[in-house]
Amino acid sequence: MPQFVTKPNNRQLAFDETRLSVYSDRLLEGLETLNKERLIRSVISKLRREEVTSEEISNAFTMAALELVSIEEPNWKFAAARSLLTTLYKKAAYYRRYKSYPDEPYGALFPLISDLVKKGIYREELLEYYTKDQIEELAQTIDYRRDLLFDYIGLLTLTERYLTTDFDGHVMELPQERYMVIAMYLMHKEPVEKRMELVKESYWAMSNLYMTAATPTMSNAGKKVAGQLSSCFIDTVDDSLEGIFDSNTDIARLSKMGGGIGVYLGKVRARGSDIRGHKNTSSGVIPWIRQLNNTAVSVDQLGTRKGAIAVYLDVFHKDILAFLDLKLNNGDERMRAHDVFHGVCISDTFMEAVEARGEFNLFCPHEVKKVMGWKDTNGRPLGLEDFYDETLGQGAFRDKYAEAVAHPLLSRITVPAIDIMKRIMKSQLETGTPYMFYRDTVNRANPNSAHGMVYSSNLCTEIMQNQSATVVEHEELVTKDGQTRIVISKIPGDFVVCNLNSIHLARAVPAGVLDRLVPIQVRMLDNVIDINNIEVLQAQYTNSQYRAVGLGTFGLHHLLALEGIRWESDEAVAYNDNLYERINYLLVRSSMELAKEKGYYPKFHGSDWESGAYFNHRGYTDGQHEGKFVTTAEWKELQQEVQQTGVRNAWMFAIAPNGSTSIIAGSTASIDPLYDLLSYEEKTTYKIANPAPDLSDKTIWYYKTAFNIDQHWSINMASARQRHVDQGQSFNFYVRPDIKATDFLDLHIHAWKAGMKSTYYVRSRALTIEECESCSS
Template identity: 30%
Template sequence: MSLETERPSRGPHAAQPVASATAFEPSYRVIRRNGAVTPFDPSKIAVALTKAFLAVEGSHAATSRRVHDIVAELTEQIVASLTRRADAGRTFHIEDIQDQVELALMRGEHHKVARAYVLYREERARERAATLAHAGGAEASAAPLRMTAVDGALIPLDAERLEALVKEAAEGLDGVDAGAILAETRRNLYDGISSDELALAPILAARTLIETEPDYAKVSARLLLDKLRREALTFLAGRPAQATQAEMAQRYGDYFRAYVKAGIAQELIDPELGRFDLDRLAAAIEPERDLQFDYLGLQTLYDRYFLHAHGTRFELPQAFFMRVAMGLALRETDREARAIDFYRLLSSFDFMASTPTLFNAGTPRPQLSSCFLTTVPDDLDGIFKAIRDNALLAKYSGGLGNDWTRVRGLGAHIKGTNGESQGVVPFLKVANDTAIAVNQGGKRKGAVCAYLETWHIDIEEFLDLRKNTGDERRRTHDMNTANWVPDLFMERVEADGPWTLFSPDETPDLHDLYGPAFKAAYEAYEEKAARGGMKVWKQLRAVDLWRRMLTMLFETGHPWITFKDSCNIRSPQGHAGVVHSSNLCTEITLNTSDDEVAVCNLGSVNLAAHVTADGLDRERLAQTVKTAMRMLDNVIDINFYTIPEARRSNLRHRPVGLGIMGFQDALQRLRIPYASQEAVRFADESMEALSFEAISASVDLAAERGRYPSFEGSLWSQGILPIDSIERLAEARGRLDLDRSMRLDWPALRARVTRIGMRNSNCLAIAPTATISNICGVSQSIEPAYQNLFVKSNMSGDFTVVNAALVRDLKARGLWDAVMISDLKYYDGSLGQIDRIPDDLKALYATAFEIAPSWLVEAAARRQKWIDQAQSLNLYVANPSGRQLDETYRLAWRRGLKTTYYLRSRSATHVEKSTLKGVDGRLNAVSAAPVARPASNGARACSIDDPGCEACQ
């Protein structure tokens, strides 16, 4: 069963790995236990697996087609897992390969074979130990290792620097053992190792320990920093260069000046940045802030954000934050002072700008906006212009929301050809494929969401767009979809009444109407249809359509449910147009028209950084919001606009979307369980404070810079703030069951708004923060924790994530040990079934699927009363039923929510329960890996961190 067996002869019954398992590049190599390096040969894995089956099932297994197929499938899985995890070195240790063999057998539930394989490994390990002891530790006298330099020369490996580097990375972190990292690192070294592999070895070694102690995530990040420093300094110097963190603290200033010069020379940095007082900015840089990253955050920045030339990163973290800050301060009077303010806020993680801003600020093409909303007209030129606009807007990292309601439906008359329309679906297919083709420079996939109103004749086909069955020409597997639902439909559902579908070419005014006006026009069209005056229409039970909407949402994750009337009735800009859709992530509610493409500029406050054990730090929050709002307002003027309709809209209305992240972390710091009235009250209190400060900051900017051009006639100009617009919705509906209490001095702020005006038509929106929360090391947006121990997958790879706060609490109570880690894995990161964990911790660290979705809705409703736009609200349902989904979404509507986002059912990917750690070959539950299992109910489980859903932030 040894993987070190020589290649077997190819007899008729020899194990044959499938073709894809052997179609790998020959540069993959294996480090043997004696330090030798040999080519990676997957056929040896197949031989080892076959011998394991022979040991259990007897000699007949060699001729068994079943065993042959199992071995081939397992070999392919193992090779795929190894090559997927391979970093720059493309080298595996023999023990790692054997670990993957063992893991594959356990995942495949070949438990007896796995046991035989484990026992064989243990026996061989004892034999090696005995041989080594008999030889008197001869390995200790082996020749020192050498490293292959960039020029190919072999030079002595600097073991002292390696040890010093690991010790520096572990410094100041409790529970971290530098010796354990060094031991695991040395296991993966070999004579002639490349400099890239040497840099990766300690990083990978520290990563394996993250689940036992969360602070190893910081160690891994600090070790990655060393790799990044070497890469950047070598690029700038034109020769090999490196520095420890302590050395870099003295060199950051010189590096920063050289970095700006190099970035301009490479045409990656706006030459205007070179005209700043670089000495003043360099003096403001705080190198120690490099140490606050977790591994996931820094690796994400390394892979996708830091500037690079021909694949070589030359941008260090503090230079990155300063580059973004400078880019946002370009038009300030005292540019350096403002850049320093912005830098300090970003690098502190108190606030983080959205991904497009981080990507592009300070570059020659500063497309900084996050979201674009368009409405598609009902003519061929307009439709394909809208698709072209999608491509141009997506090119520089924008997330798109398209309103398709105006496009006539299937069977509608086309006057120009005297034919019949094929409906909206074929055009949606083109939009879907365009989003795939424009992948934002390889940084992430293009992302778009199509919206359709519930009365559109094509709504039933629209619901099926994400199904995996049916005509592929009428499916859009890569595009998000959302229902734009009028209140009248929900009223018909509640009353079990009829619902009529129309083609918009016969009912063009419905697109722009909402509230009582929509109801009057819609009912008039129903009467007209009943008289035979409509060509294309269909009537069905509203409840039947509602059930189908929820069924598709459950089965495919789409279309999402969003509410047209609450978005429009409470919109501050109703005097200037109509909100026809939301955006990619359902938090933006801005007007669109043929002349205006709505644009929103996003950023999020790290709420966890603004709470203490005593509650919300209002003073710190006020300062953060004031600076953040200035940065967001600056985006509007600096922004690079790819189409004129976006520029026109953004400059006329100047909307921004300030949101929050780290809500769950803030609750845990305050010792408040998510599923509690206290959490609902904190959601209310914290969003009221954010809203108050954001509106105040916009008034201050208006006093300094002037009102936004379309201010007159807005709700703001009438003294109607978001908390006041609730009454408009209640009046339109006849009632609204929502707590209206307030704590702050709103009358005084209302008076300032009407007297001075607002700089921004919209101030608040809670985006998903899927990526920027990773950078800051906090929980995503307003989300409850997915699991307390899990593997997070995104475009930067797979990352073990452990709830550090939980680990601290378990340590304090003497409960953190290997058994606890094993239990967390077995129960998929949930505490509920672990008997020795106290009930108060179970409540505080309840995971998303242990919290009734009604708690999420209630907390969101309290936030919504303070927000002039909307929230990206995911709903988690562990075991969905029709009744539960019906109750949850009706509750969201009744509470006045504007939108909802994903429906998350129990994920089919979870923590592997039997994996390996160390070199002893024993099966244990220490390391985590994702394992796919089919959902028992046949539902499609949405991934928690789908890279395609990151376009907002």
Template identity: 35%
Template sequence: MTLALEAERPSSRIPEPLVSASGAGTATPGFQVIRRNGAVTPFDASKIAVALTKAFLAVEGTNAAASRRVHDIVAGLTEQIVTGLTRRADAGRTFHVEDVQDQVELALMRGEHHKVARAYVLYREERARERAVAVVPGTAPALHMTTGEGMRVPLDEARLATVVGEAVAGLADVSAEAILSETRRNLYDGISADELALAPILAARTLIETEPNYAKVSARLLGDKLRREALTFLAGRPEQATQAEMAERYADYFRAYVARGIEEELIDPELGRFDLERIAAALLPERDLQFDYLGLQTLYDRYFLHARGTRFELPQAFFMRVAMGLALREVDREARAIEFYRLLSSFDFMASTPTLFNAGTLRPQLSSCFLTTVPDDLDGIFKSIKDNALLAKYSGGLGNDWTRVRGLGAHIKGTNGESQGVVPFLKVANDTAIAVNQGGKRKGAVCAYLETWHIDIEEFLDLRKNTGDDRRRTHDMNTANWVPDLFMQRVEADGSWTLFSPDETPELHDLYGPAFRDAYEAYEAKAAQGGMKVFRTVRALDLWRRMLTMLFETGHPWVTFKDPCNIRSPQRHAGVVHSSNLCTEITLNTSNDEVAVCNLGSVNLLAHVTRDGLDHARLACTVATAMRMLDNVIDINFYTIPEARRSNLKHRPVGLGIMGFQDALQALRIPYASDDAVRFADESMEAVSFHAISASVDLAAERGRYPSFEGSLWSQGVLPIDSVELLAQARGGAEFDRSATLDWESLHTRVKASGMRNSNCMAIAPTATISNICGVSQSIEPAYQNLFVKSNMSGDFTVVNAALVRDLKARGLWDEVMVSDLKYYDGSVGQIDRIPDDLKALYATAFEIDAAWLIEAASRRQKWIDQAQSLNLYVANPSGRKLDETYRLAWRRGLKTTYYLRSRSATHVEKSTLKGTDGKLNAVSAVLAAVPIAVPEIVLGKACSINDPECEACQ
């Protein structure tokens, strides 16, 4: 047949890829194509190459030179297309013939083969019209489903429509028909039950970028898949239920779930001795409907109990299992379990990941963070590494203080040799963290801390570099500088700084403030007189610059401040804070006999604001219940080492934090980069602090003070807001904001009279995963982007700022062009001319906000917090000067710690050319234009390193 194009119909002779079944071809193993008639055939990549070759030759001619050129182009395009298809294939490794054609169209436009692409698009439209005319209603072939037992049964389209109808019920701007249409396109005769359950979920996911409510639709459809999986497992035969049917069955399901969980040795038998009738009657099935897709998929993949790979724990059973696990030792444990359940399932508060993983199980390791200090002897070092493994096994995050370990070149008395320093042991600790990965639930993670005066500090700075001797690198372990105030003062004065080996300066490890300065200066004088064996003097500013350079180049070590952590510590009478934890929000004492433990949970701030401001009454109720739950963790907890149990029962620290801070600002119409946002950070944290301390006083009156209370700052009537003065005095009169609005005087009186149940009450954790569960922004973070692809251990998810979409709709600005613009500008509204300035300010993203605003807000929070906060700093265009200003400001403002430094990545939101796929943009109109134009294109990648699935801060 002739392949020359007719002038009046330029696309009429271009072949349609994979429509013809002729030709032997070469199948791609494991992948199948769903034809338009529902038939399934092996995927044959060679047909794509044939079709592309014919298309190019039809447009560009058939001479020899053209043929050679076309051969090279087609080879490259075919590889791109196959890669794109296999990457997007569903769980059944199938894709529709239309998907294949979409990828062909995309590859042609990416390659700027505009004439061929234009002709191809016109040809597809023509064929689609022909098929539409040819279709006779009622003649579509009947489809069947293949059951798990291999039986073929008629596909129940009525139930499919019911499930989709339930999923869209009560949600604005979503369409059941759009989901059903896309779902039917991917059905085929003989489809498996699992594929059928997945098809509407995938269909709804593709629409999230255009309407955020489809995230809830996708979650509800995932809920149907989960119900079928759980009910079938418990019944031992195929079972399914719609949301409406499940509302009637939830109580019966729950009793069967508890019994089976105990039988499978996954649930503590003590839960079976609760009054299950009373407990089951309190379940609220309608709360299954409030999830976004990212939240429920995360729970499904990583949190729900499963046996032999089958999930049998539904969302409300999950929350009730956690609540019952936390109420085990309550007097009326049913009433308390129901109270805890209602709080958790409302998303007003969420316990930390280890608590959610393990509460109510046979090994209830519920604590989030463990801090240790490593001794300077071989037995102690390897015991510490073993302790790391035991603590990490059940989901603990670790912070190790390594400052006591003698440095490179120090004398070893036992062998009369020289030490290899701390680095070789850090390498062993790094590899241990990788080996113990918490059963695959999340990567084992540890952070090593070293004080800035340690002789090995410069090698410590290099640990995360990708060059140099790999035996002296720790590519998987986080690192942090533990910086004394004296060093920062020397930096400010451009003075010298002396490095020592701790075996010659043992006091420095336990000293801070003026006492540290005096001892340090005495050692400097001794070294100058020749009385020290291992030391080195450097320019403080040079070392500081190198610290910041490594922080920028490798992301580590983080910058944390020793003196404010200790001077303001309520427990400074009982020991010394030698480091923070994995995420830099915990500041607790450690020693040879005590491994610090902290139990975390976070208040959803968005749920506690109205248009008029903070809802203090609701917040007080939430905090009171949350503090009781956290205090219960201490007694119920499964401790893997005795030092952790001893410390936790003696001091009883907890860490109540917040999440959804920027969501709350947007609900109040307050831009993050504003004085009003700083004031709200102050007001909201003051309220959380006040109610948390008050709740701990109430618990002390009911249950007794924590054992080491006497001598603490609490016992002296010094609350966190008062300890700011202690830091100011130590720094020689530094100025910090000390404004307050609540009745702190009466709370001082109550603390002195009743005491405290907990040595520490507050810490702001990253909340990366639990904020996903609740569908709010994480922690105190500004939004990374308003539209992006988030990557975590559960996969890639389109994330859209629903509040922004609501505002754009209200102003008539939400359309396909706006979606395209958001993608083009990487989720930023700042450069989109159509968007009004007030919305640009309100929805500014992390890299559009000067880091100084984050520090000012954090400083206002810090005065109320008895521990610290995980504070990421975002710098769009880092320079040495900018980093220097940023981190000096953090120190001057009295911050205890900082966390990751975030800078822009080279990867962005995918900008592509297809409609109807998750995370892509339609640009067909550009191809049909008379003058070909280039379509902006960036290959799909993670939005940024801040969405690294391997990073504990992103999990």
């Protein structure tokens, strides 16, 4: 047993075992089922030297509590979190030079902000828009007891990834201060007369863990030297040398600031196509994807990890077969790109051909434009990728596809559709990808189809907004006042930006706070659009024109377990339907109220919001699908208000994977089932046990784990939600490595027929898949 304890100021005290007992009482307050004597015995066993530091004692408490975490006693994770909090409090007090007490562990907020602004760590706006008195008033709102909501892995994740450090790496912020600074920064441009109340409301929402902001916002809001606040971007690549290389540059610029990127390559000509009339000269899309792969590796995200890029290609593109083999570990390495993710844009006609075991034709988009001669109203050439089926079973795409098939001069590759599907499934089981993007389903539900088309999705398959390529119009030398400049003129395309945050269902729903929560979440998201400075100008412009946001959810399985609802049940399907309808109603209403205050998004006219078709298409106004929490009369009233007033945001609902931020909040990720009752987070020298949230004798019966769940029930729930989600869902399949091909195919066909817009990873215990950090929210 130790004899002496050394404090941070090098003061030495005699070791007193009774202080361990007092400290244990503080850690275990309110955790009555945990045994104090077991904890102390384990702590003493770790203190083997004669002289120890106070930090070593804190670490011993943390490790002792972590070792006791089990399915039977999950609450040790909260004891470990409290021990880590003590260490955080002491370090913050030491580096910021204030006294920390158990009942007052936080220092003054104003000196922290003014010091970090002076050092160039915080942004000047925090002092320009808030007076000292206001900051001190906000400091009174901070409630340190909300730190007790974190379990260990949540607090550790918040500390390691999000809390502000000085330039020497010392943590300067405490958790509640991070939430307050985010709130202050997101609300700093609000009118002065309401700004303070909105900051407090934002802080209330975040600090109670009723919601989480997206990783870029959590990491960067209020910080000067960090990246931007938006999560993901989607670019559409023009079929030209300038378009391809400009796109690569834009992607690199966004990647360095921490953005996840989706890239649609369906307009780029196929291998063997002509270039300026010279036949068989194009090398196709694969070399350009390999170039993007190099960009992902070489332009990392703020020095923390390699860039995250997903590339999408249409299933009817001539290069699709080579594309599907991109991430396989065998074959020609010159045709591989292991560091990007890939997704396939699927048409209804393809899935029908798969079911019928029919043939399917692959075309080069460049040749289609040249041979078929289709043009839009402005005389611009169109390809197959520019059409979709407006109704199920009939529409423009299948008509154009039939025309292309019948044209004698248009070259094509004809293959059994099932062979393409086999290649897709083989890659999914080996690598987890490609993602599936059901383009007809997506575009039929697009509330802004009058202004464009959705070609693909983002890195996490939940963002679905209008896209178009940025095109170089001309370059010229301009001499003015003796100075010569090269001026490049571009026509900006719709370069998609997604701004995300998410509701913590398992806290917000039982607390009954959705009506209060959703409006402040929408305002926070909308403010990101005005605050954010995106280097790629066409992305900034698109963001301002559509003002799209993506409110999401996490903790679904956690909530179902608390409610006593089994995942594989009709009750769960109905619960999803009603809950997500309620959230959508609050979401649309909040955007409408914001439009009254600040104006509707610039491209509102011509949209389904203006015509009212958005509400009719979803069955909200026909009385046949009246929800449990929203009446038809309420929907009709909202429809009329939206038509008169507008909405602030063109798209509003998108369910991201939010892996890391759901860990912070101590809940289950996104809409996924629980992975394991007891999972482990690997660290350099130890593993952290992480039990299911709120695990108890009651909830354990409702925590059937992901690989034991019939995936058809997951599809049924996702289908029920999809009617209410104007964008998409990051929906994962959980399959066993030995799944039969017919059963795997049935899952895909069921997902398509159920009206799902996309599927994300195919997860197998045999696979290790990198999480999307950018969309975590």
